[in-house]
Structure formats: structure tokens, C-alpha cells
Amino acid sequence: MAAPHAPLRRLAPQIIILAAVLALNLAVFPDFFRIEFQNGRLFGNLIDVLNRGAPTALLAIGMTLVIATRGIDLSVGAVMAIAGAVAAKIVVDGHGWGTALLGALAAGGACGLWNGVLVAWLRIQPIVATLVLMVAGRGVAQLVTEGTILTFLNEGLIHLGAGTILGMPTPVVIWIALGAGVTWAVRRTALGLLIEAIGINESASRLAGINAKVLLTCVYLVSGLCAALAGVIVAADIKGADANNAGLWLELDAILAVVIGGNSLLGGRFSITASLLGALIIQSVNSAILLSGMPPEFNLVIKALIILVILVIQSPRIGHWLYILRASGGDPAPRRKTPVKETAR
Amino acid sequence: MTFKATLLAGAVALAPMAAVADDDLTIGFSQIGSESGWRAAETTVTRQQAEARGIDLKFADAQQKQENQIKAIRSFIAQGVDGILLAPVVATGWDDVLEEAQDAEIPVILMDRTVDADESLYLTAVTSDLVHEGQVAGEWLAKEMDGQPCRIVELQGTTGSSPAIDRKAGFEQGIEGHDNLEIVRSQTGDFTRSQGKVVMESFLKAEGGANICALYAHNDDMAVGAIQAIKEAGLVPGKDIRIVAIDAVPDAHLAIANGEMNATIELTPNMAGPALDALEAYLQSGTQPAKWIQTESRLYTAADDNMAVYEEKKSLGY
Numbered sequence: 113m114a115a116p117h118a119p120l121r122r123l124a125p126q127i128i129i130l131a132a133v134l135a136l137n138l139a140v141f142p143d144f145f146r147i148e149f150q151n152g153r154l155f156g157n158l159i160d161v162l163n164r165g166a167p168t169a170l171l172a173i174g175m176t177l178v179i180a181t182r183g184i185d186l187s188v189g190a191v192m193a194i195a196g197a198v199a200a201k202i203v204v205d206g207h208g209w210g211t212a213l214l215g216a217l218a219a220g221g222a223c224g225l226w227n228g229v230l231v232a233w234l235r236i237q238p239i240v241a242t243l244v245l246m247v248a249g250r251g252v253a254q255l256v257t258e259g260t261i262l263t264f265l266n267e268g269l270i271h272l273g274a275g276t277i278l279g280m281p282t283p284v285v286i287w288i289a290l291g292a293g294v295t296w297a298v299r300r301t302a303l304g305l306l307i308e309a310i311g312i313n314e315s316a317s318r319l320a321g322i323n324a325k326v327l328l329t330c331v332y333l334v335s336g337l338c339a340a341l342a343g344v345i346v347a348a349d350i351k352g353a354d355a356n357n358a359g360l361w362l363e364l365d366a367i368l369a370v371v372i373g374g375n376s377l378l379g380g381r382f383s384i385t386a387s388l389l390g391a392l393i394i395q396s397v398n399s400a401i402l403l404s405g406m407p408p409e410f411n412l413v414i415k416a417l418i419i420l421v422i423l424v425i426q427s428p429r430i431g432h433w434l435y436i437l438r439a440s441g442g443d444p445a446p447r448r449k450t451p452v453k454e455t456a457r
Numbered sequence: 458m459t460f461k462a463t464l465l466a467g468a469v470a471l472a473p474m475a476a477v478a479d480d481d482l483t484i485g486f487s488q489i490g491s492e493s494g495w496r497a498a499e500t501t502v503t504r505q506q507a508e509a510r511g512i513d514l515k516f517a518d519a520q521q522k523q524e525n526q527i528k529a530i531r532s533f534i535a536q537g538v539d540g541i542l543l544a545p546v547v548a549t550g551w552d553d554v555l556e557e558a559q560d561a562e563i564p565v566i567l568m569d570r571t572v573d574a575d576e577s578l579y580l581t582a583v584t585s586d587l588v589h590e591g592q593v594a595g596e597w598l599a600k601e602m603d604g605q606p607c608r609i610v611e612l613q614g615t616t617g618s619s620p621a622i623d624r625k626a627g628f629e630q631g632i633e634g635h636d637n638l639e640i641v642r643s644q645t646g647d648f649t650r651s652q653g654k655v656v657m658e659s660f661l662k663a664e665g666g667a668n669i670c671a672l673y674a675h676n677d678d679m680a681v682g683a684i685q686a687i688k689e690a691g692l693v694p695g696k697d698i699r700i701v702a703i704d705a706v707p708d709a710h711l712a713i714a715n716g717e718m719n720a721t722i723e724l725t726p727n728m729a730g731p732a733l734d735a736l737e738a739y740l741q742s743g744t745q746p747a748k749w750i751q752t753e754s755r756l757y758t759a760a761d762d763n764m765a766v767y768e769e770k771k772s773l774g775y
Contacts, residue, residue, distance in 0.1 A: 141663060151691040157662050164655055260494050260775060261650070261678070263708065274689065350650040350682055356492065357649040402659035408616045408645035 126389035165395030166283035171366035174335030182379030183238035188339040190249025192359030195340035196347030197256035209268030224336020228329030253355035263352035273348025311379025485533030497774035503729035587623035595631015611643040614675040653679030657686035677709035714763035
């Protein structure tokens with residue numbers, strides 16, 4: 113971590129993959145990189161990738177921290193639905209968008225706390241603990257919306273999802289700012305190190321004096337807050353809270369983003385930036401599929417194939433072979449770690 | 458009272474109608490659940506229809522599970538209802554329970570979906586014709602364009618689902634023979650608003666907004682999402698890009714009233730009306746209905762009073 117080139121070395125695989133997928137986009141649609149300024153907003157496919165990747169990116173921020181503690185949060189998709197429903201309900205009842213945002217964050221925070229308490233204090237396995245809310249959460253959201261798509265016309269709230277700040281869609285600004293903020297918070301303080309310590313060996317970290325219970329709870333809390341923000345954005349984007357479909361299966365995309373980001377599901381070292389690049393990679397794949405004009409029957413097959421290739425390239429065994437190949441090629445490669453990170457177990 | 462009626466019906470096997478003619482009818486309704494606004498509206502309308510006819514409706518919500526529906530039907534049979542309305546969650550696995558109902562001389566009417574079982578096991582099926590809905594949409598657009606060239610983009614439903622397949626096929630039939638109409642892009646929007654918006658954004662970029670003349674969406678929700686994408690691209694929905702979709706949910710009526718959408722084809726939530734008509738006729742005079750009753754696929758355009766329909770439909774639970 114101390115070496116100046118370490119961050120770039122860590123992110124190299126993700127950056128290369130992202131560039132490759134963007135090149136694929138360019139191949140299927142030559143105008144891919146064209147960005148125009150119209151209607152007071154930046155308009156182009158690249159902006160769409162950043163904008164449409166926002167929910168996954170926001171979820172990936174929280175998910176990275178959770179996974180770094182050797183946990184997992186399956187409930188984020190359902191929490192998105194709850195938060196969106198709460199925000200919509202509040203503005204429909206005549207309150208301002210600020211209240212709605214706070215209400216949604218409170219709902220998401222409460223869901224995160226619930227997960228955190230189940231995991232950290234009751235010692236329920238994370239996958240089971242968060243499954244509870246994954247299944248029940250959508251029902252809660254439906255109770256809030258009373259089973260309908262709750263539409264609203266509050267300009268302030270809509271601005272969070274469909275508006276722009278200096279021409280840039282608001283969701284893009286939100287996820288980049290939050291990503292930078294959280295990265296700063298965990299890397300400029302010892303927080304990141306403590307989270308990694310819990311993921312590597314919780315008992316040892318506790319013996320070393322880390323308050324693992326509180327920290328674990330906080331990590332799930334952050335994940336819930338990120339999900340709430342994503343839920344508000346998704347609801348604001350379509351001016352309505354769709355309890356059935358908002359954030360559906362997005363927890364899986366978020367986990368995938370973290371995995372493509374080279375973070376181990378076994379916990380330990382993590383990189384939020386890499387996870388965010390992972391989210392962008394997933395969105396770029398989606399974009400390529402949409403732009404290609406292929407019949408929709410192929411969508412999932414193509415996505416699966418591309419992601420399989422990405423994961424195979426990133427696998428430790430392939431990384432090791434690449435390393436051997438390079439070392440035997442006479443190239444005096446620095447005897448350091450392979451670019452593909454082996455995480456501490 | 459109804460139990461007696463059923464016993465009588467059992468004894469006089471060929472004339473079950475005579476026994477119940479003067480009794481209040483009791484009807485069981487096994488509903489799938491409330492997974493969509495349309496389904497909630499169907500439940501509301503079924504209740505209203507039963508109430509208007511003085512029928513005692515026993516309602517069972519299956520929460521998307523076939524075993525719950527089978528349990529509900531068995532309990533209806535045990536209670537000796539006069540008829541059963543069934544909105545089946547899946548197509549297969551109904552033979553046994555339908556035979557039980559037949560043995561108990563209780564007519565079963567399928568609503569909104571059909572089953573893979575012998576036709577003799579149910580009285581009739583009341584459903585919309587998904588292909589016809591698509592065809593009405595296609596024919597409307599063909600008439601609207603009146604020979605002018607038109608590049609159409611299509612938002613499909615969930616890939617592989619029967620509404621997506623049939624509504625696509627129907628639309629293609631509707632525009633057949635009109636060489637001026639051409640579907641240039643077709644992609645799934647999963648029947649949701651947000652995917653409808655996302656996919657429309659990519660259509661607008663890939664084709665260029667000025668080169669798209671019409672949008673056909675397999676349901677209104679996707680169209681409503683797409684309308685927002687069209688607005689954000691600086692175009693006027695309903696004018697620059699004509700929009701036709703299917704379902705006629707309240708928000709589509711609102712969009713048509715606001716001039717942002719051009720037409721929608723109704724998938725009526727009133728399946729119970731024709732079903733109860735057929736059931737009453739059968740119980741009273743033994744009239745065998747046709748095995749399939751097709752509901753009307755009504756076209757709504759700006760010529761209709763959409764605000765009034767919107768107000769009326771809003772209360773149905775969409």
C-alpha cells in the first residue's frame with residue numbers, strides 16, 4: 113500500500129477490462145464516444161453508462177465493505193424498493209423532497225441496522241440474516257405503496273434521479289461523490305484496516321482490541337444507506353416507486369461488481385475504486401448488448417459469456433500462468449506480486 | 458342452503474340448474490395473488506361484479522402458489538359452492554382437482570389464463586386474445602401513418618413470456634402488407650418502467666431521435682418510462698414519436714389526456730363480468746357457453762375522454 117504505484121497496479125486488470133468492453137461498444141456502435149450538450153444536459157452513450165451504472169455503483173460501495181468483513185448483503189435490492197416507496201409516500205403526502213430523502217435514508221439505515229444486529233450480535237450467518245430482508249423487504253415496500261406504482265411530481269425529488277448538476281446527471285455526481293467520500297474515510301483513517309482485520313480473522317481482531325460488533329453493525333448500516341440512496345434515485349428516475357421491480361436482482365449485480373473488482377468473497381483486503389470500476393464494466397456490457405441490436409433472447413447469454421471471460425482472466429491460476437509466462441520470457445519483470453491480487457486468507 | 462343445492466344437483470345430475478334457480482349463488486374465486494396493479498384491479502372488479510349480481514363471493518388469494526389454489530378449490534368444493542372462478546397461476550397440474558370439482562358437479566370457469574387440461578373439465582375460459590391486442594395496435598398505427606414511411610422501435614415484454622411473444626406476433630400481423638412501416642429495433646424492457654426508459658434511451662442514441670417515428674410497447678408501464686426518456690432527449694412524445702402500447706392502465710389514460718401518448722389497447726380487468734354471465738346462464742337454463750370467451754380489446758385514443766376513464770380506473774387498485 114505504501115509503494116506509489118500500488119493503487120494503479122491493483123486497478124490495472126479492471127481498467128484494462130473496462131477499456132476492452134468500451135472498445136466492444138465502439139465496435140458495435142461507432143458513435144459510442146460522442147457526447148453532446150443538449151437541453152442543458154450532457155447527452156451521450158458514455159454518460160448513459162455512468163448514469164445507468166449509478167444504482168449498481170452505489171450498492172457496490174456498501175457491498176465492498178460488507179464483503180471485506182467476510183459477509184454479504186443480499187437485502188440491498190429489497191431495501192432499494194423500501195427506500196423508494198418511503199420517499200414516494202412522503203412526497204405524495206405533501207412533504208418536501210428533503211424530508212423524503214431523509215425518510216428514505218432512515219428506512220434504509222433501519223434495514224441496515226437490522227441486518228447488522230442479526231449478523232454481529234445474534235451471530236446469524238450473513239447470507240441467511242440478509243436473506244430475511246431480501247424476501248420480506250419487497251412485501252414491506254408493497255405495504256407502503258399499497259400495491260400500486262406510487263407516482264409523484266415533486267420536482268426536487270425527481271431532480272435526484274432525472275435532473276442534472278452542471279450538465280451532469282445527478283446520479284453520476286452522487287455516486288462519484290459518495291465513492292470518493294467513503295474511500296477517503298476508510299483509507300485516510302485506520303477504518304479500512306480494521307474492516308480488513310475483521311474479514312481476515314474476526315476473533316484475532318477482537319483479541320487485538322477492535323470492537324468488531326460495532327464495526328460490523330456499522331458496515332451493514334452503510335450498506336443499507338447506500339441501498340436507500342440507490343432506491344431514491346431509481347424511484348426518482350421514473351417518477352414513481354415500483355415496489356415489485358425496483359432493484360430487482362440488483363444485489364447480484366452489486367456482488368458481481370465487487371467480484372469483478374478483484375475483491376475476495378472470503379473477506380480481507382478490498383478496493384472500493386475497483387468495485388466501482390466493476391460496476392461500470394457491468395453497465396458497459398449492458399450498454400453493448402442494447403446497442404448491438406441483437407434479439408433480446410441473446411441478452412443474458414452474451415452477458416454471461418462476457419462476464420465468464422472477465423472472471424476467467426482474473427482467476428488466480430490464470431494470473432499465475434501469465435506471471436510465469438512473463439517471467440520466462442526473459443523480461444526482467446520486477447519480482448513483486450502478480451497484478452491479479454491474491455487476497456489474504 | 459347451498460350445500461343442499463349441491464346435493465340436489467348431485468342427485469339430478471343432468472339438471473343442476475333447477476335446484477339453484479331461486480337461491481342466492483355462492484361462488485368461489487381463487488385468485489393468483491396481487492403481483493401487478495392489473496391483477497389487483499381484476500380482484501376489485503370481480504368483487505364489484507359479484508356484489509352487483511347479489512352473489513356471495515368467497516375470495517382466496519393464492520400468493521402465487523399453485524398448492525394454495527388447489528387447497529382453495531378443494532375447500533370451495535367442500536363448502537358446496539355453486540361455481541368456481543379460477544385464475545390459474547400455472548398451466549399444468551390441474552387435472553385432479555378439476556376432476557374433483559366435476560365429480561361434485563361444480564362448474565369451473567378459468568379467468569385470464571388457460572390450463573393444459575381436457576376441455577371437458579371446465580365450463581369455459583374467459584381470456585383476452587394477446588395476439589389480437591397486438592394486431593389492434595399494429596392496425597391503428599398503419600391507419601395513423603396512412604402510407605407515410607415510418608421507422609418503428611419496439612419495447613418487448615419479458616423475453617419468452619407469452620404476452621411478449623403473442624403481442625409481438627400480433628403487431629407484426631397488424632402492420633403486414635404496409636411496406637411503409639418497418640420495425641428497426643426491438644429489445645426487451647421487462648415490462649417495467651425503468652427498463653422501458655433505459656432501453657428507449659439506447660434506441661434514441663442508436664437510431665437518432667429524428668429517425669424514429671413510432672414506439673410500440675408491449676405494456677403501458679414501459680411506454681410511460683419511454684416517454685420520460687423521449688422528453689429528456691429533447692423530443693416531444695406523442696408528436697415527434699408516436700406511442701402505442703397495450704393494457705390501458707390509468708397512467709396511460711393520463712398520458713393520452715396530456716397528449717404524450719397516442720393510443721393504448723385495453724386488457725380489461727373485467728373478466729368476471731362475462732364469466733359470471735356464462736355461469737348464471739348455465740346454472741339457470743343449462744346453456745353451454747363456448748369453450749373460450751374472448752374479452753373485448755378496446756382501443757383508446759385521444760378521441761376518448763381519457764380523464765374520465767383515468768378517474769374511474771384509479772379507484773380499482775391499479
